Amino acid sequence: MSSSNTQLLPQKEAAVFKTIVVRLKFYETKQYKKGLKAADSILKKYPEHGETLAMKGLTLNCMDRKQEAYDFVRLALKKNMLSHVCWHVYGLLYRSDRDYKEAIKCYKQALRRDKDNGQILRDLCLLQIQTRELTGFIETRRQLLAINPKNRNNWVGFAVSHHAAGDLDMALKVLESYEGTLEDTSNADYEHSEMLLYKAQVLEEKGELEKTLAHLEKSEPLIVDKQSFREKRAELLLKLGRLEDAEAMYRELLSINSDNYQYHKGLLEARGYTDDVVAGGVKQDELVSIYRELSQMHPKSNAIKRIPLDFLTGDRFKESFSSYVKPFLRKGVPSLFSDVKPLYSKPDKVQIMEEVMVKNLERLRSEQKLVGEDDVDPPVTVLWVLEYLANHFDRKGDSPRALQLIDEALDYTPTVIDLHLTKARIYKHAGDFQKASDECEIARKMDLADRFLNTMSVKYMLRADRRQPAEGTVTLFSKDGDNPNNLFDMQCMWYEIEFGRSCLRSRLYGKALKKLTAVNKHFTDIIEDQFDFHTYCLRKMTLRAYMMLLRCEDTIYKHKFFVRAAFSIVQCYIALHDNPASAQEGEEDPELKGLSDAEVKKILRKRRKAQARAEEESADDKNKDKGKKNDPKGKGKTIKQDDPDPDGEQLAKVEKPLDEASRYVSILQEHAGNLIETHLLSMEVYMRKTRLLKVFCLYILNTMQL
Amino acid sequence: MQFDELAEDYDAIINPMQPVEQRYKKKLPVCFGPITDKNVEQVKTLNRSIFPVKYNDKFYNDVQNSGNYTQLAYYSTDILVGAICCRVEKKEDASRLYIMTIGVLAPYRCCGVGTSLLEMCLNLAAEDADIDEAYLHVQTSNTDAINFYKRFGFEVKDKILNYYKRIDPPDCFVLSKQFTRRSQ
Numbered sequence: 001m002s003s004s005n006t007q008l009l010p011q012k013e014a015a016v017f018k019t020i021v022v023r024l025k026f027y028e029t030k031q032y033k034k035g036l037k038a039a040d041s042i043l044k045k046y047p048e049h050g051e052t053l054a055m056k057g058l059t060l061n062c063m064d065r066k067q068e069a070y071d072f073v074r075l076a077l078k079k080n081m082l083s084h085v086c087w088h089v090y091g092l093l094y095r096s097d098r099d100y101k102e103a104i105k106c107y108k109q110a111l112r113r114d115k116d117n118g119q120i121l122r123d124l125c126l127l128q129i130q131t132r133e134l135t136g137f138i139e140t141r142r143q144l145l146a147i148n149p150k151n152r153n154n155w156v157g158f159a160v161s162h163h164a165a166g167d168l169d170m171a172l173k174v175l176e177s178y179e180g181t182l183e184d185t186s187n188a189d190y191e192h193s194e195m196l197l198y199k200a201q202v203l204e205e206k207g208e209l210e211k212t213l214a215h216l217e218k219s220e221p222l223i224v225d226k227q228s229f230r231e232k233r234a235e236l237l238l239k240l241g242r243l244e245d246a247e248a249m250y251r252e253l254l255s256i257n258s259d260n261y262q263y264h265k266g267l268l269e270a271r272g273y274t275d276d277v278v279a280g281g282v283k284q285d286e287l288v289s290i291y292r293e294l295s296q297m298h299p300k301s302n303a304i305k306r307i308p309l310d311f312l313t314g315d316r317f318k319e320s321f322s323s324y325v326k327p328f329l330r331k332g333v334p335s336l337f338s339d340v341k342p343l344y345s346k347p348d349k350v351q352i353m354e355e356v357m358v359k360n361l362e363r364l365r366s367e368q369k370l371v372g373e374d375d376v377d378p379p380v381t382v383l384w385v386l387e388y389l390a391n392h393f394d395r396k397g398d399s400p401r402a403l404q405l406i407d408e409a410l411d412y413t414p415t416v417i418d419l420h421l422t423k424a425r426i427y428k429h430a431g432d433f434q435k436a437s438d439e440c441e442i443a444r445k446m447d448l449a450d451r452f453l454n455t456m457s458v459k460y461m462l463r464a465d466r467r468q469p470a471e472g473t474v475t476l477f478s479k480d481g482d483n484p485n486n487l488f489d490m491q492c493m494w495y496e497i498e499f500g501r502s503c504l505r506s507r508l509y510g511k512a513l514k515k516l517t518a519v520n521k522h523f524t525d526i527i528e529d530q531f532d533f534h535t536y537c538l539r540k541m542t543l544r545a546y547m548m549l550l551r552c553e554d555t556i557y558k559h560k561f562f563v564r565a566a567f568s569i570v571q572c573y574i575a576l577h578d579n580p581a582s583a584q585e586g587e588e589d590p591e592l593k594g595l596s597d598a599e600v601k602k603i604l605r606k607r608r609k610a611q612a613r614a615e616e617e618s619a620d621d622k623n624k625d626k627g628k629k630n631d632p633k634g635k636g637k638t639i640k641q642d643d644p645d646p647d648g649e650q651l652a653k654v655e656k657p658l659d660e661a662s663r664y665v666s667i668l669q670e671h672a673g674n675l676i677e678t679h680l681l682s683m684e685v686y687m688r689k690t691r692l693l694k695v696f697c698l699y700i701l702n703t704m705q706l
Numbered sequence: 707m708q709f710d711e712l713a714e715d716y717d718a719i720i721n722p723m724q725p726v727e728q729r730y731k732k733k734l735p736v737c738f739g740p741i742t743d744k745n746v747e748q749v750k751t752l753n754r755s756i757f758p759v760k761y762n763d764k765f766y767n768d769v770q771n772s773g774n775y776t777q778l779a780y781y782s783t784d785i786l787v788g789a790i791c792c793r794v795e796k797k798e799d800a801s802r803l804y805i806m807t808i809g810v811l812a813p814y815r816c817c818g819v820g821t822s823l824l825e826m827c828l829n830l831a832a833e834d835a836d837i838d839e840a841y842l843h844v845q846t847s848n849t850d851a852i853n854f855y856k857r858f859g860f861e862v863k864d865k866i867l868n869y870y871k872r873i874d875p876p877d878c879f880v881l882s883k884q885f886t887r888r889s890q
Contacts (some may be wrong), residue, residue, distance in 0.1 A: 021870065153886075208785075327750055329781065332785065368730065376730050376731070377730065378730050378732075378734065379730055379734075379813040379814050380781055380785060380813075382813075382815075383785075410814055412788070413811055413813065414752070414755045415748055415751050415755075415786035415811070416786075417748075446745070447745055447747075448743070448744040449744040449745075452821075
């Protein structure tokens with residue numbers, strides 16, 4: 001019997017098979033058990049049937065029986081090498097394990113048997129864009145378009161593939177050919193509108209600004225995202241030097257949102273005032289008149305009141321600042337200081353701001369009035385002046401004075417939580433992390449329902465190396481209570497980084513690596529997460545956003561969270577290389593430093609007690625959890641396995657720490673080459689690898705560039 | 707049970723820190739909120755700064771169980787400036803409301819905050835069918851405080867000798883306000 005004959009099913013079984021495959025009835029509705037049953041019923045009669053074996057494998061894969069799944073699919077391929085279904089399923093298995101390279105190979109095999117299979121082509125192109133195999137991606141997109149040129153997604157998909165590969169001319173040609181196929185373009189639907197805006201983006205990236213503008217203006221009636229249209233038009237007019245039109249456009253935008261700083265910047269540039277002019281304090285008269293007029297038109301806008309502080313100098317600045325701060329001081333807006341913080345780059349302005357605020361404080365103390373006011377102010381105004389001045393002197397590096405002022409404010413009204421946070425920040429800036437954490441904890445306890453305060457306090461605890469209380473506090477606001485995995489699942493990176501850095505300071509390299517490499521995993525996941533958007537964005541035609549996503553993912557390792565984590569990871573590995581024994585070394589406890597033996601014993605005894613109590617409590621909790629497991633909601637959930645290396649001991653026992661360090665260093669060099677720390681750390685690593693010449697060359701090269 | 711800490715409660719309303727003519731004379735707009743297990747620490751901070759004694763945990767437990775009778779006064783929606791702390795004493799047929807403290811932070815006094823707090827509390831009590839009386843203790847020498855409470859319908863009901871341990875005179879009046887029920 002030839003193999004092809006065994007692979008043909010009689011009518012009845014073929015119908016059953018269809019329920020598994022073609023309609024994917026059981027697969028899509030996740031009725032895996034029924035799917036298995038159906039497959040088994042066929043295999044009973046025809047145990048050699050490859051495609052059924054493959055489908056059984058796929059179903060098993062969904063039921064988390066990985067090894068069996070692979071076994072069945074490989075067996076299926078042995079029985080029927082020629083079936084595209086078997087190859088496709090094999091690819092799906094690899095894809096579910098994120099092994100995209102193998103998956104691509106399988107899909108290509110499947111396509112050799114069935115070259116026009118749309119489903120396989122679509123799956124393949126997802127993998128190709130995910131792995132940025134752009135040449136293959138373009139080809140697959142071309143095939144999809146050739147198979148079904150009536151489908152809009154196939155056209156834009158083809159255009160996007162060229163765009164992603166940097167071939168703007170082709171992208172544009174494809175879009176134009178697509179437009180040529182449209183018969184009726186008078187309907188302004190969202191998808192078409194996005195396509196038009198996307199085309200404008202391609203044109204603009206090509207540098208053909210005139211054409212872009214013409215295209216936009218011609219398409220205006222069909223564009224539904226009017227705000228994007230206006231913004232883009234204003235930007236183009238400005239770039240093309242059509243300043244009067246640009247000004248009119250920016251004024252229109254300001255009438256829609258007078259607090260958008262981009263619009264203000266555009267308006268000023270259209271009038272010939274670049275950033276330098278604004279910051280340099282020249283041409284103040286003209287700027288003043290523009291803003292006087294604007295403030296009449298938009299009396300409620302805060303930006304219009306704030307921006308003149310950037311360009312005014314001397315007495316004008318003083319007058320303006322003095323009236324600008326009044327409503328903030330009266331209303332009690334603690335963010336006033338961060339609002340005006342950019343002005344602190346100008347020493348003369350700092351002087352003036354200090355003068356204004358000190359005078360306000362003096363007058364409030366003596367007459368309870370702000371400078372230049374006749375009415376008595378509510379008793380709370382002086383509080384915010386004190387808070388402002390505390391921040392002011394903190395910014396100037398005068399911690400004693402800042403503390404004195406914030407203490408006065410706290411004496412005056414000790415119930416204001418923001419004041420405690422300010423005090424904590426002053427301590428932090430002064431380098432006293434212990435006191436900063438104490439103060440932050442006071443703030444947290446005053447409002448236990450406030451997640452922000454909780455987060456701040458945890459951060460300050462970690463800066464003060466109080467890791468145990470931090471662990472207890474951070475879980476107060478996480479879903480599963482004290483389950484530490486929860487923070488990993490939520491990709492809570494600020495916590496992992498601060499915790500890791502704290503461990504690094506305490507030379508607990510295993511624990512540090514555990515938390516810090518978790519950050520690396522999150523970034524892998526973030527890259528992974530773009531997968532769904534390849535289909536979604538094309539279907540919804542959100543092409544501009546899609547291109548932004550692709551570019552964002554390509555440069556994701558630039559993100560400060562990754563860079564911070566990577567710096568510390570490299571430091572960990574360097575330390576492990578320098579002193580391999582430190583992988584096992586216990587904690588050098590900062591609390592125990594410099595204490596007498598008796599005191600140390602006392603503290604240790606206390607800790608043991610606390611630990612015993614904590615263990616008892618957690619045992620109780622576990623018992624409670626057991627009770628929970630019976631609830632119906634938990635049924636479908638797969639129970640997560642316990643982490644085999646919770647404290648990162650294995651991570652610290654790495655054989656070649658420098659190799660691990662090099663891995664991170666090379667990512668840093670690619671994505672964070674603008675930071676001097678990258679090159680200093682690279683140097684540290686290479687020096688230990690005794691590649692002195694490379695060290696020298698790289699160091700010279702990079703520092704010269706910086 | 708001794709309540710010598712309560713000697714200070716009315717001081718909070720009456721002693722201004724600055725000369726009156728320089729002060730903000732308008733009524734300070736405040737809004738009210740309940741005490742919860744989340745913000746109890748804020749109330750402790752408030753009371754610590756107003757009264758020279760530290761109240762124990764029982765005090766704050768009673769206060770949290772007093773329903774709406776304990777009220778916090780916030781200026782500009784989130785600055786806690788004053789509080790009235792009460793305890794509901796259950797008897798067989800009806801309950802009594804015991805006012806333990808009324809306190810306003812020094813800078814915010816003389817602006818009607820204490821009055822608003824007491825009014826709020828008494829209005830609630832008047833609508834509550836279970837409560838037939840509100841009462842409190844006040845040092846016999848503190849005429850200002852006694853007059854303050856009389857404005858709200860409180861009357862001297864009793865005098866307890868040697869009620870306070872550490873202040874002179876050690877005697878106090880019991881001030882009481884009865885609620886008459888329309889239904890009765």
